[in-house]
Each structure stands twice: as C-alpha cells, then as structure tokens.
Amino acid sequence: MPGALKYRYVKNVRDEGFAFSLAMRYVCHFYTAIMRGQARHDGPNTLMKYSRDWEYPWVLLRSEVLTGQKTLDCGSGYSPIPFMWAEAGAKSHAIDRDAVICSRFSYAVRTLIEIVFDLMKIPFDVLRKVTGGGAGKSIANTGKSRSCDRQDAPDPAGANLATIMKRYLAGLTIKFKYQIKRIWQSDFWGPVSPSLLKRFNVEYRKGTFTKLPYDDNCFDVVSCISILEHMPHPDMISGIKEMARVLKKNGKLIITYDMLAEDLTGGFVEASGMTPIELVYFRKPDDLYPTDEPQPDVVGICLVK
Known part of the structure; x- marks a missing residue:
C-alpha cells in the first residue's frame, strides 16, 4: 500500500x-x-x-x-x-x-423440492460411483459447498454400499444445512x-x-x-x-x-x-x-x- x-x-x-x-x-x-x-x-x-x-x-x-x-x-x-x-x-x-x-413459504417449498429431487438421484449416483459408469455430475457435485465435491471414479473393489450411501447423505446434509435454517429465519444471504x-x-x-x-x-x-x-x-x-x-x-x-x-x-x-x-x-x-x-x-x- x-x-x-x-x-x-x-x-x-x-x-x-x-x-x-x-x-x-x-x-x-x-x-x-x-x-x-x-x-x-x-x-x-x-x-x-x-x-x-x-x-x-x-x-x-x-x-x-x-x-x-x-x-x-x-x-x-x-x-x-x-x-x-x-x-x-x-x-x-x-x-x-x-x-x-421470495417469501419464506416460497423458499421452503423450493428447498423441499430440491431436497426431494436430490434424494431421488441418490440410487443412480451410487450405482455410477460403484461401477464408474455413466456421465454427468453426481449429487455430491450439485451443492455450492466445496466440502461436497467428489470425482465420479469407481470406489475400490469391495466398497461397502452403506458407507457410500452414508457419504452421499453427509454431502446432502452439508449442502442443505444453511438452506434449511433459512426457512425459519433469513441470514446475511437471504432470502x-x-x-x-x-x-x-x-x-x-x-x-x-x-x-x-x-x-x-x-x-x-x-x-x-x-x-x-x-x-x-x-x-x-x-x-x-x-x-x-x-x-x-x-x-x-x-x-x-x-x-x-x-x-x-x-x-x-x-x-x-x-x-x-x-x-x-x-x-x-x-x-x-x-x-x-x-x-x-x-x-x-x-x-x-
């Protein structure tokens, strides 16, 4: 300076x-x-x-x-x-x-729809994660948080399906943590x-x-x-x-x-x-x-x- x-x-x-x-x-x-x-x-x-x-x-x-x-x-x-x-x-x-x-009600509806949509994608994303097949982004790559970013490479042989599911649910939790809180009360970023x-x-x-x-x-x-x-x-x-x-x-x-x-x-x-x-x-x-x-x-x- x-x-x-x-x-x-x-x-x-x-x-x-x-x-x-x-x-x-x-x-x-x-x-x-x-x-x-x-x-x-x-x-x-x-x-x-x-x-x-x-x-x-x-x-x-x-x-x-x-x-x-x-x-x-x-x-x-x-x-x-x-x-x-x-x-x-x-x-x-x-x-x-x-x-x-938007109103708090509209924000809640939008967030709920997004959560349901992402939950519906989990079985397909898990299959892609296990097999390494298919193109496109996984559920873990749709959130804004860098903590959710993962590559679509196949997991090691014998990877536990429950562990993979738990990982995806953890990604969803990170993604929607702040959005769900904003349904009840806006923070510095809205709505x-x-x-x-x-x-x-x-x-x-x-x-x-x-x-x-x-x-x-x-x-x-x-x-x-x-x-x-x-x-x-x-x-x-x-x-x-x-x-x-x-x-x-x-x-x-x-x-x-x-x-x-x-x-x-x-x-x-x-x-x-x-x-x-x-x-x-x-x-x-x-x-x-x-x-x-x-x-x-x-x-x-x-x-x-």
Whole structure:
C-alpha cells in the first residue's frame, strides 16, 4: 500500500466510542427484531457476527445519509444497510447477483423440492460411483459447498454400499444445512422478503456490480460490505470502477473487505480514482469461539469523489 495511505487501527468495537456503541446496538435490534435475521454469536460479546458488529455501524455512520439522497448497496444479500438508509429517508437501492427474493413459504417449498429431487438421484449416483459408469455430475457435485465435491471414479473393489450411501447423505446434509435454517429465519444471504422491500420501499435488483444497470453520477452513497475479496481480481477492479462511475461528484464510496491474504486497499483506491477520507483496520476479537471457518481482520475504506 502506498506510504501516503495509513490505517486507523481498532482493537475492540468498544474503542469506537459511545455513539458507535449505540449505533451498533440499534443495527442489531433492527436486523434481529425488525428484519428477523439470524445472529451469529461467534464470541461472548458479539451481537450479530464479530465482523458485522463493526462493519454495519461504521458504514452507516460514515455514510451520513440525508433525507432524499439516493443510495446503493452492492452485493447486498440480506444486509440491514439499505433498509436502514430507507428508514432514514433515502431512496435506497440494492443489488446482488445471488439474491433470493421470495417469501419464506416460497423458499421452503423450493428447498423441499430440491431436497426431494436430490434424494431421488441418490440410487443412480451410487450405482455410477460403484461401477464408474455413466456421465454427468453426481449429487455430491450439485451443492455450492466445496466440502461436497467428489470425482465420479469407481470406489475400490469391495466398497461397502452403506458407507457410500452414508457419504452421499453427509454431502446432502452439508449442502442443505444453511438452506434449511433459512426457512425459519433469513441470514446475511437471504432470502429477502418482498413484503419487507415494500414496507421500506427498497428497490432490489438481481445483477452483478461489475456491470451496474445504473446511469453515471446518480448515487450519493454506494457501499460494498465484505464482497470484493471473494471475487477474481479483474472483477474486483471492474466492480470498484463501476461503483465509482455511478457516484455523484462529492459522493461517498464505502467498502469493507476481509483481510484474507494480501492487502487490497492501495489497488482499490487507485482503481476508484477517488480520495480516501478514512482507512480503518479492525482486528478480530481475541475471545472468538474456536471454529473451522476463517475469522480474518477487516478493512474499511471510505472514499469521496
């Protein structure tokens, strides 16, 4: 990162001050009580999720949205940000490539149909696994989780059929674990209820922000929360340039990303062509519960056009 760019380091959410703490608690209330979202208690002091406890209030406070302003949240999922902007009087927009916009009942029906369909495929997939014959993907390769990926090579001679069946059922469990939980309560990835969108008058589109379907210079604030680091590098840069394109002069671009490997801040600032007004490095809490999932530090970038 260029020497001119310096982080403000945050070791604990409480270090951000009283106003920040109040904002964090209101965001949590809004997300869990009004949006009925799932909280992830990954530490004794977390309210929603350790990273979201800092990201959401920081984005809201840095945005300083006023009534009548136009806002956009990119890669929104089931984030409370666009809904809270709308509550503050903004003309709020959201976009997400993988958005699932439907009622909880519709989501439950879709999930049930998918489960039944995959269960029906198991006998054929097991036969293909044992014999090594047939073409196409097995049930274990249809899920999004990398944990389910397997090759269609035949099992060693004498492989126990019950063991193979158990393996496939385990793959299904991994695939549908989070989908089934979302039937009862949306998490950070949805589904997004049409009634909630109507209630807060949020315009939500399904699409990619590497090619935003909006005119130049039309938003006062654009945000992107912990999305860019999961994209290929060329798409990251395209996304930054697109978000900068749709911002009005003097508009704010507010980004957070998980520090998974390399520091991306310098490249993001350069690609945006904008001026950084705050760079923050939020260190993960020391008291998080053990987990197999990554628990990285988080970077926040606030830019002005």
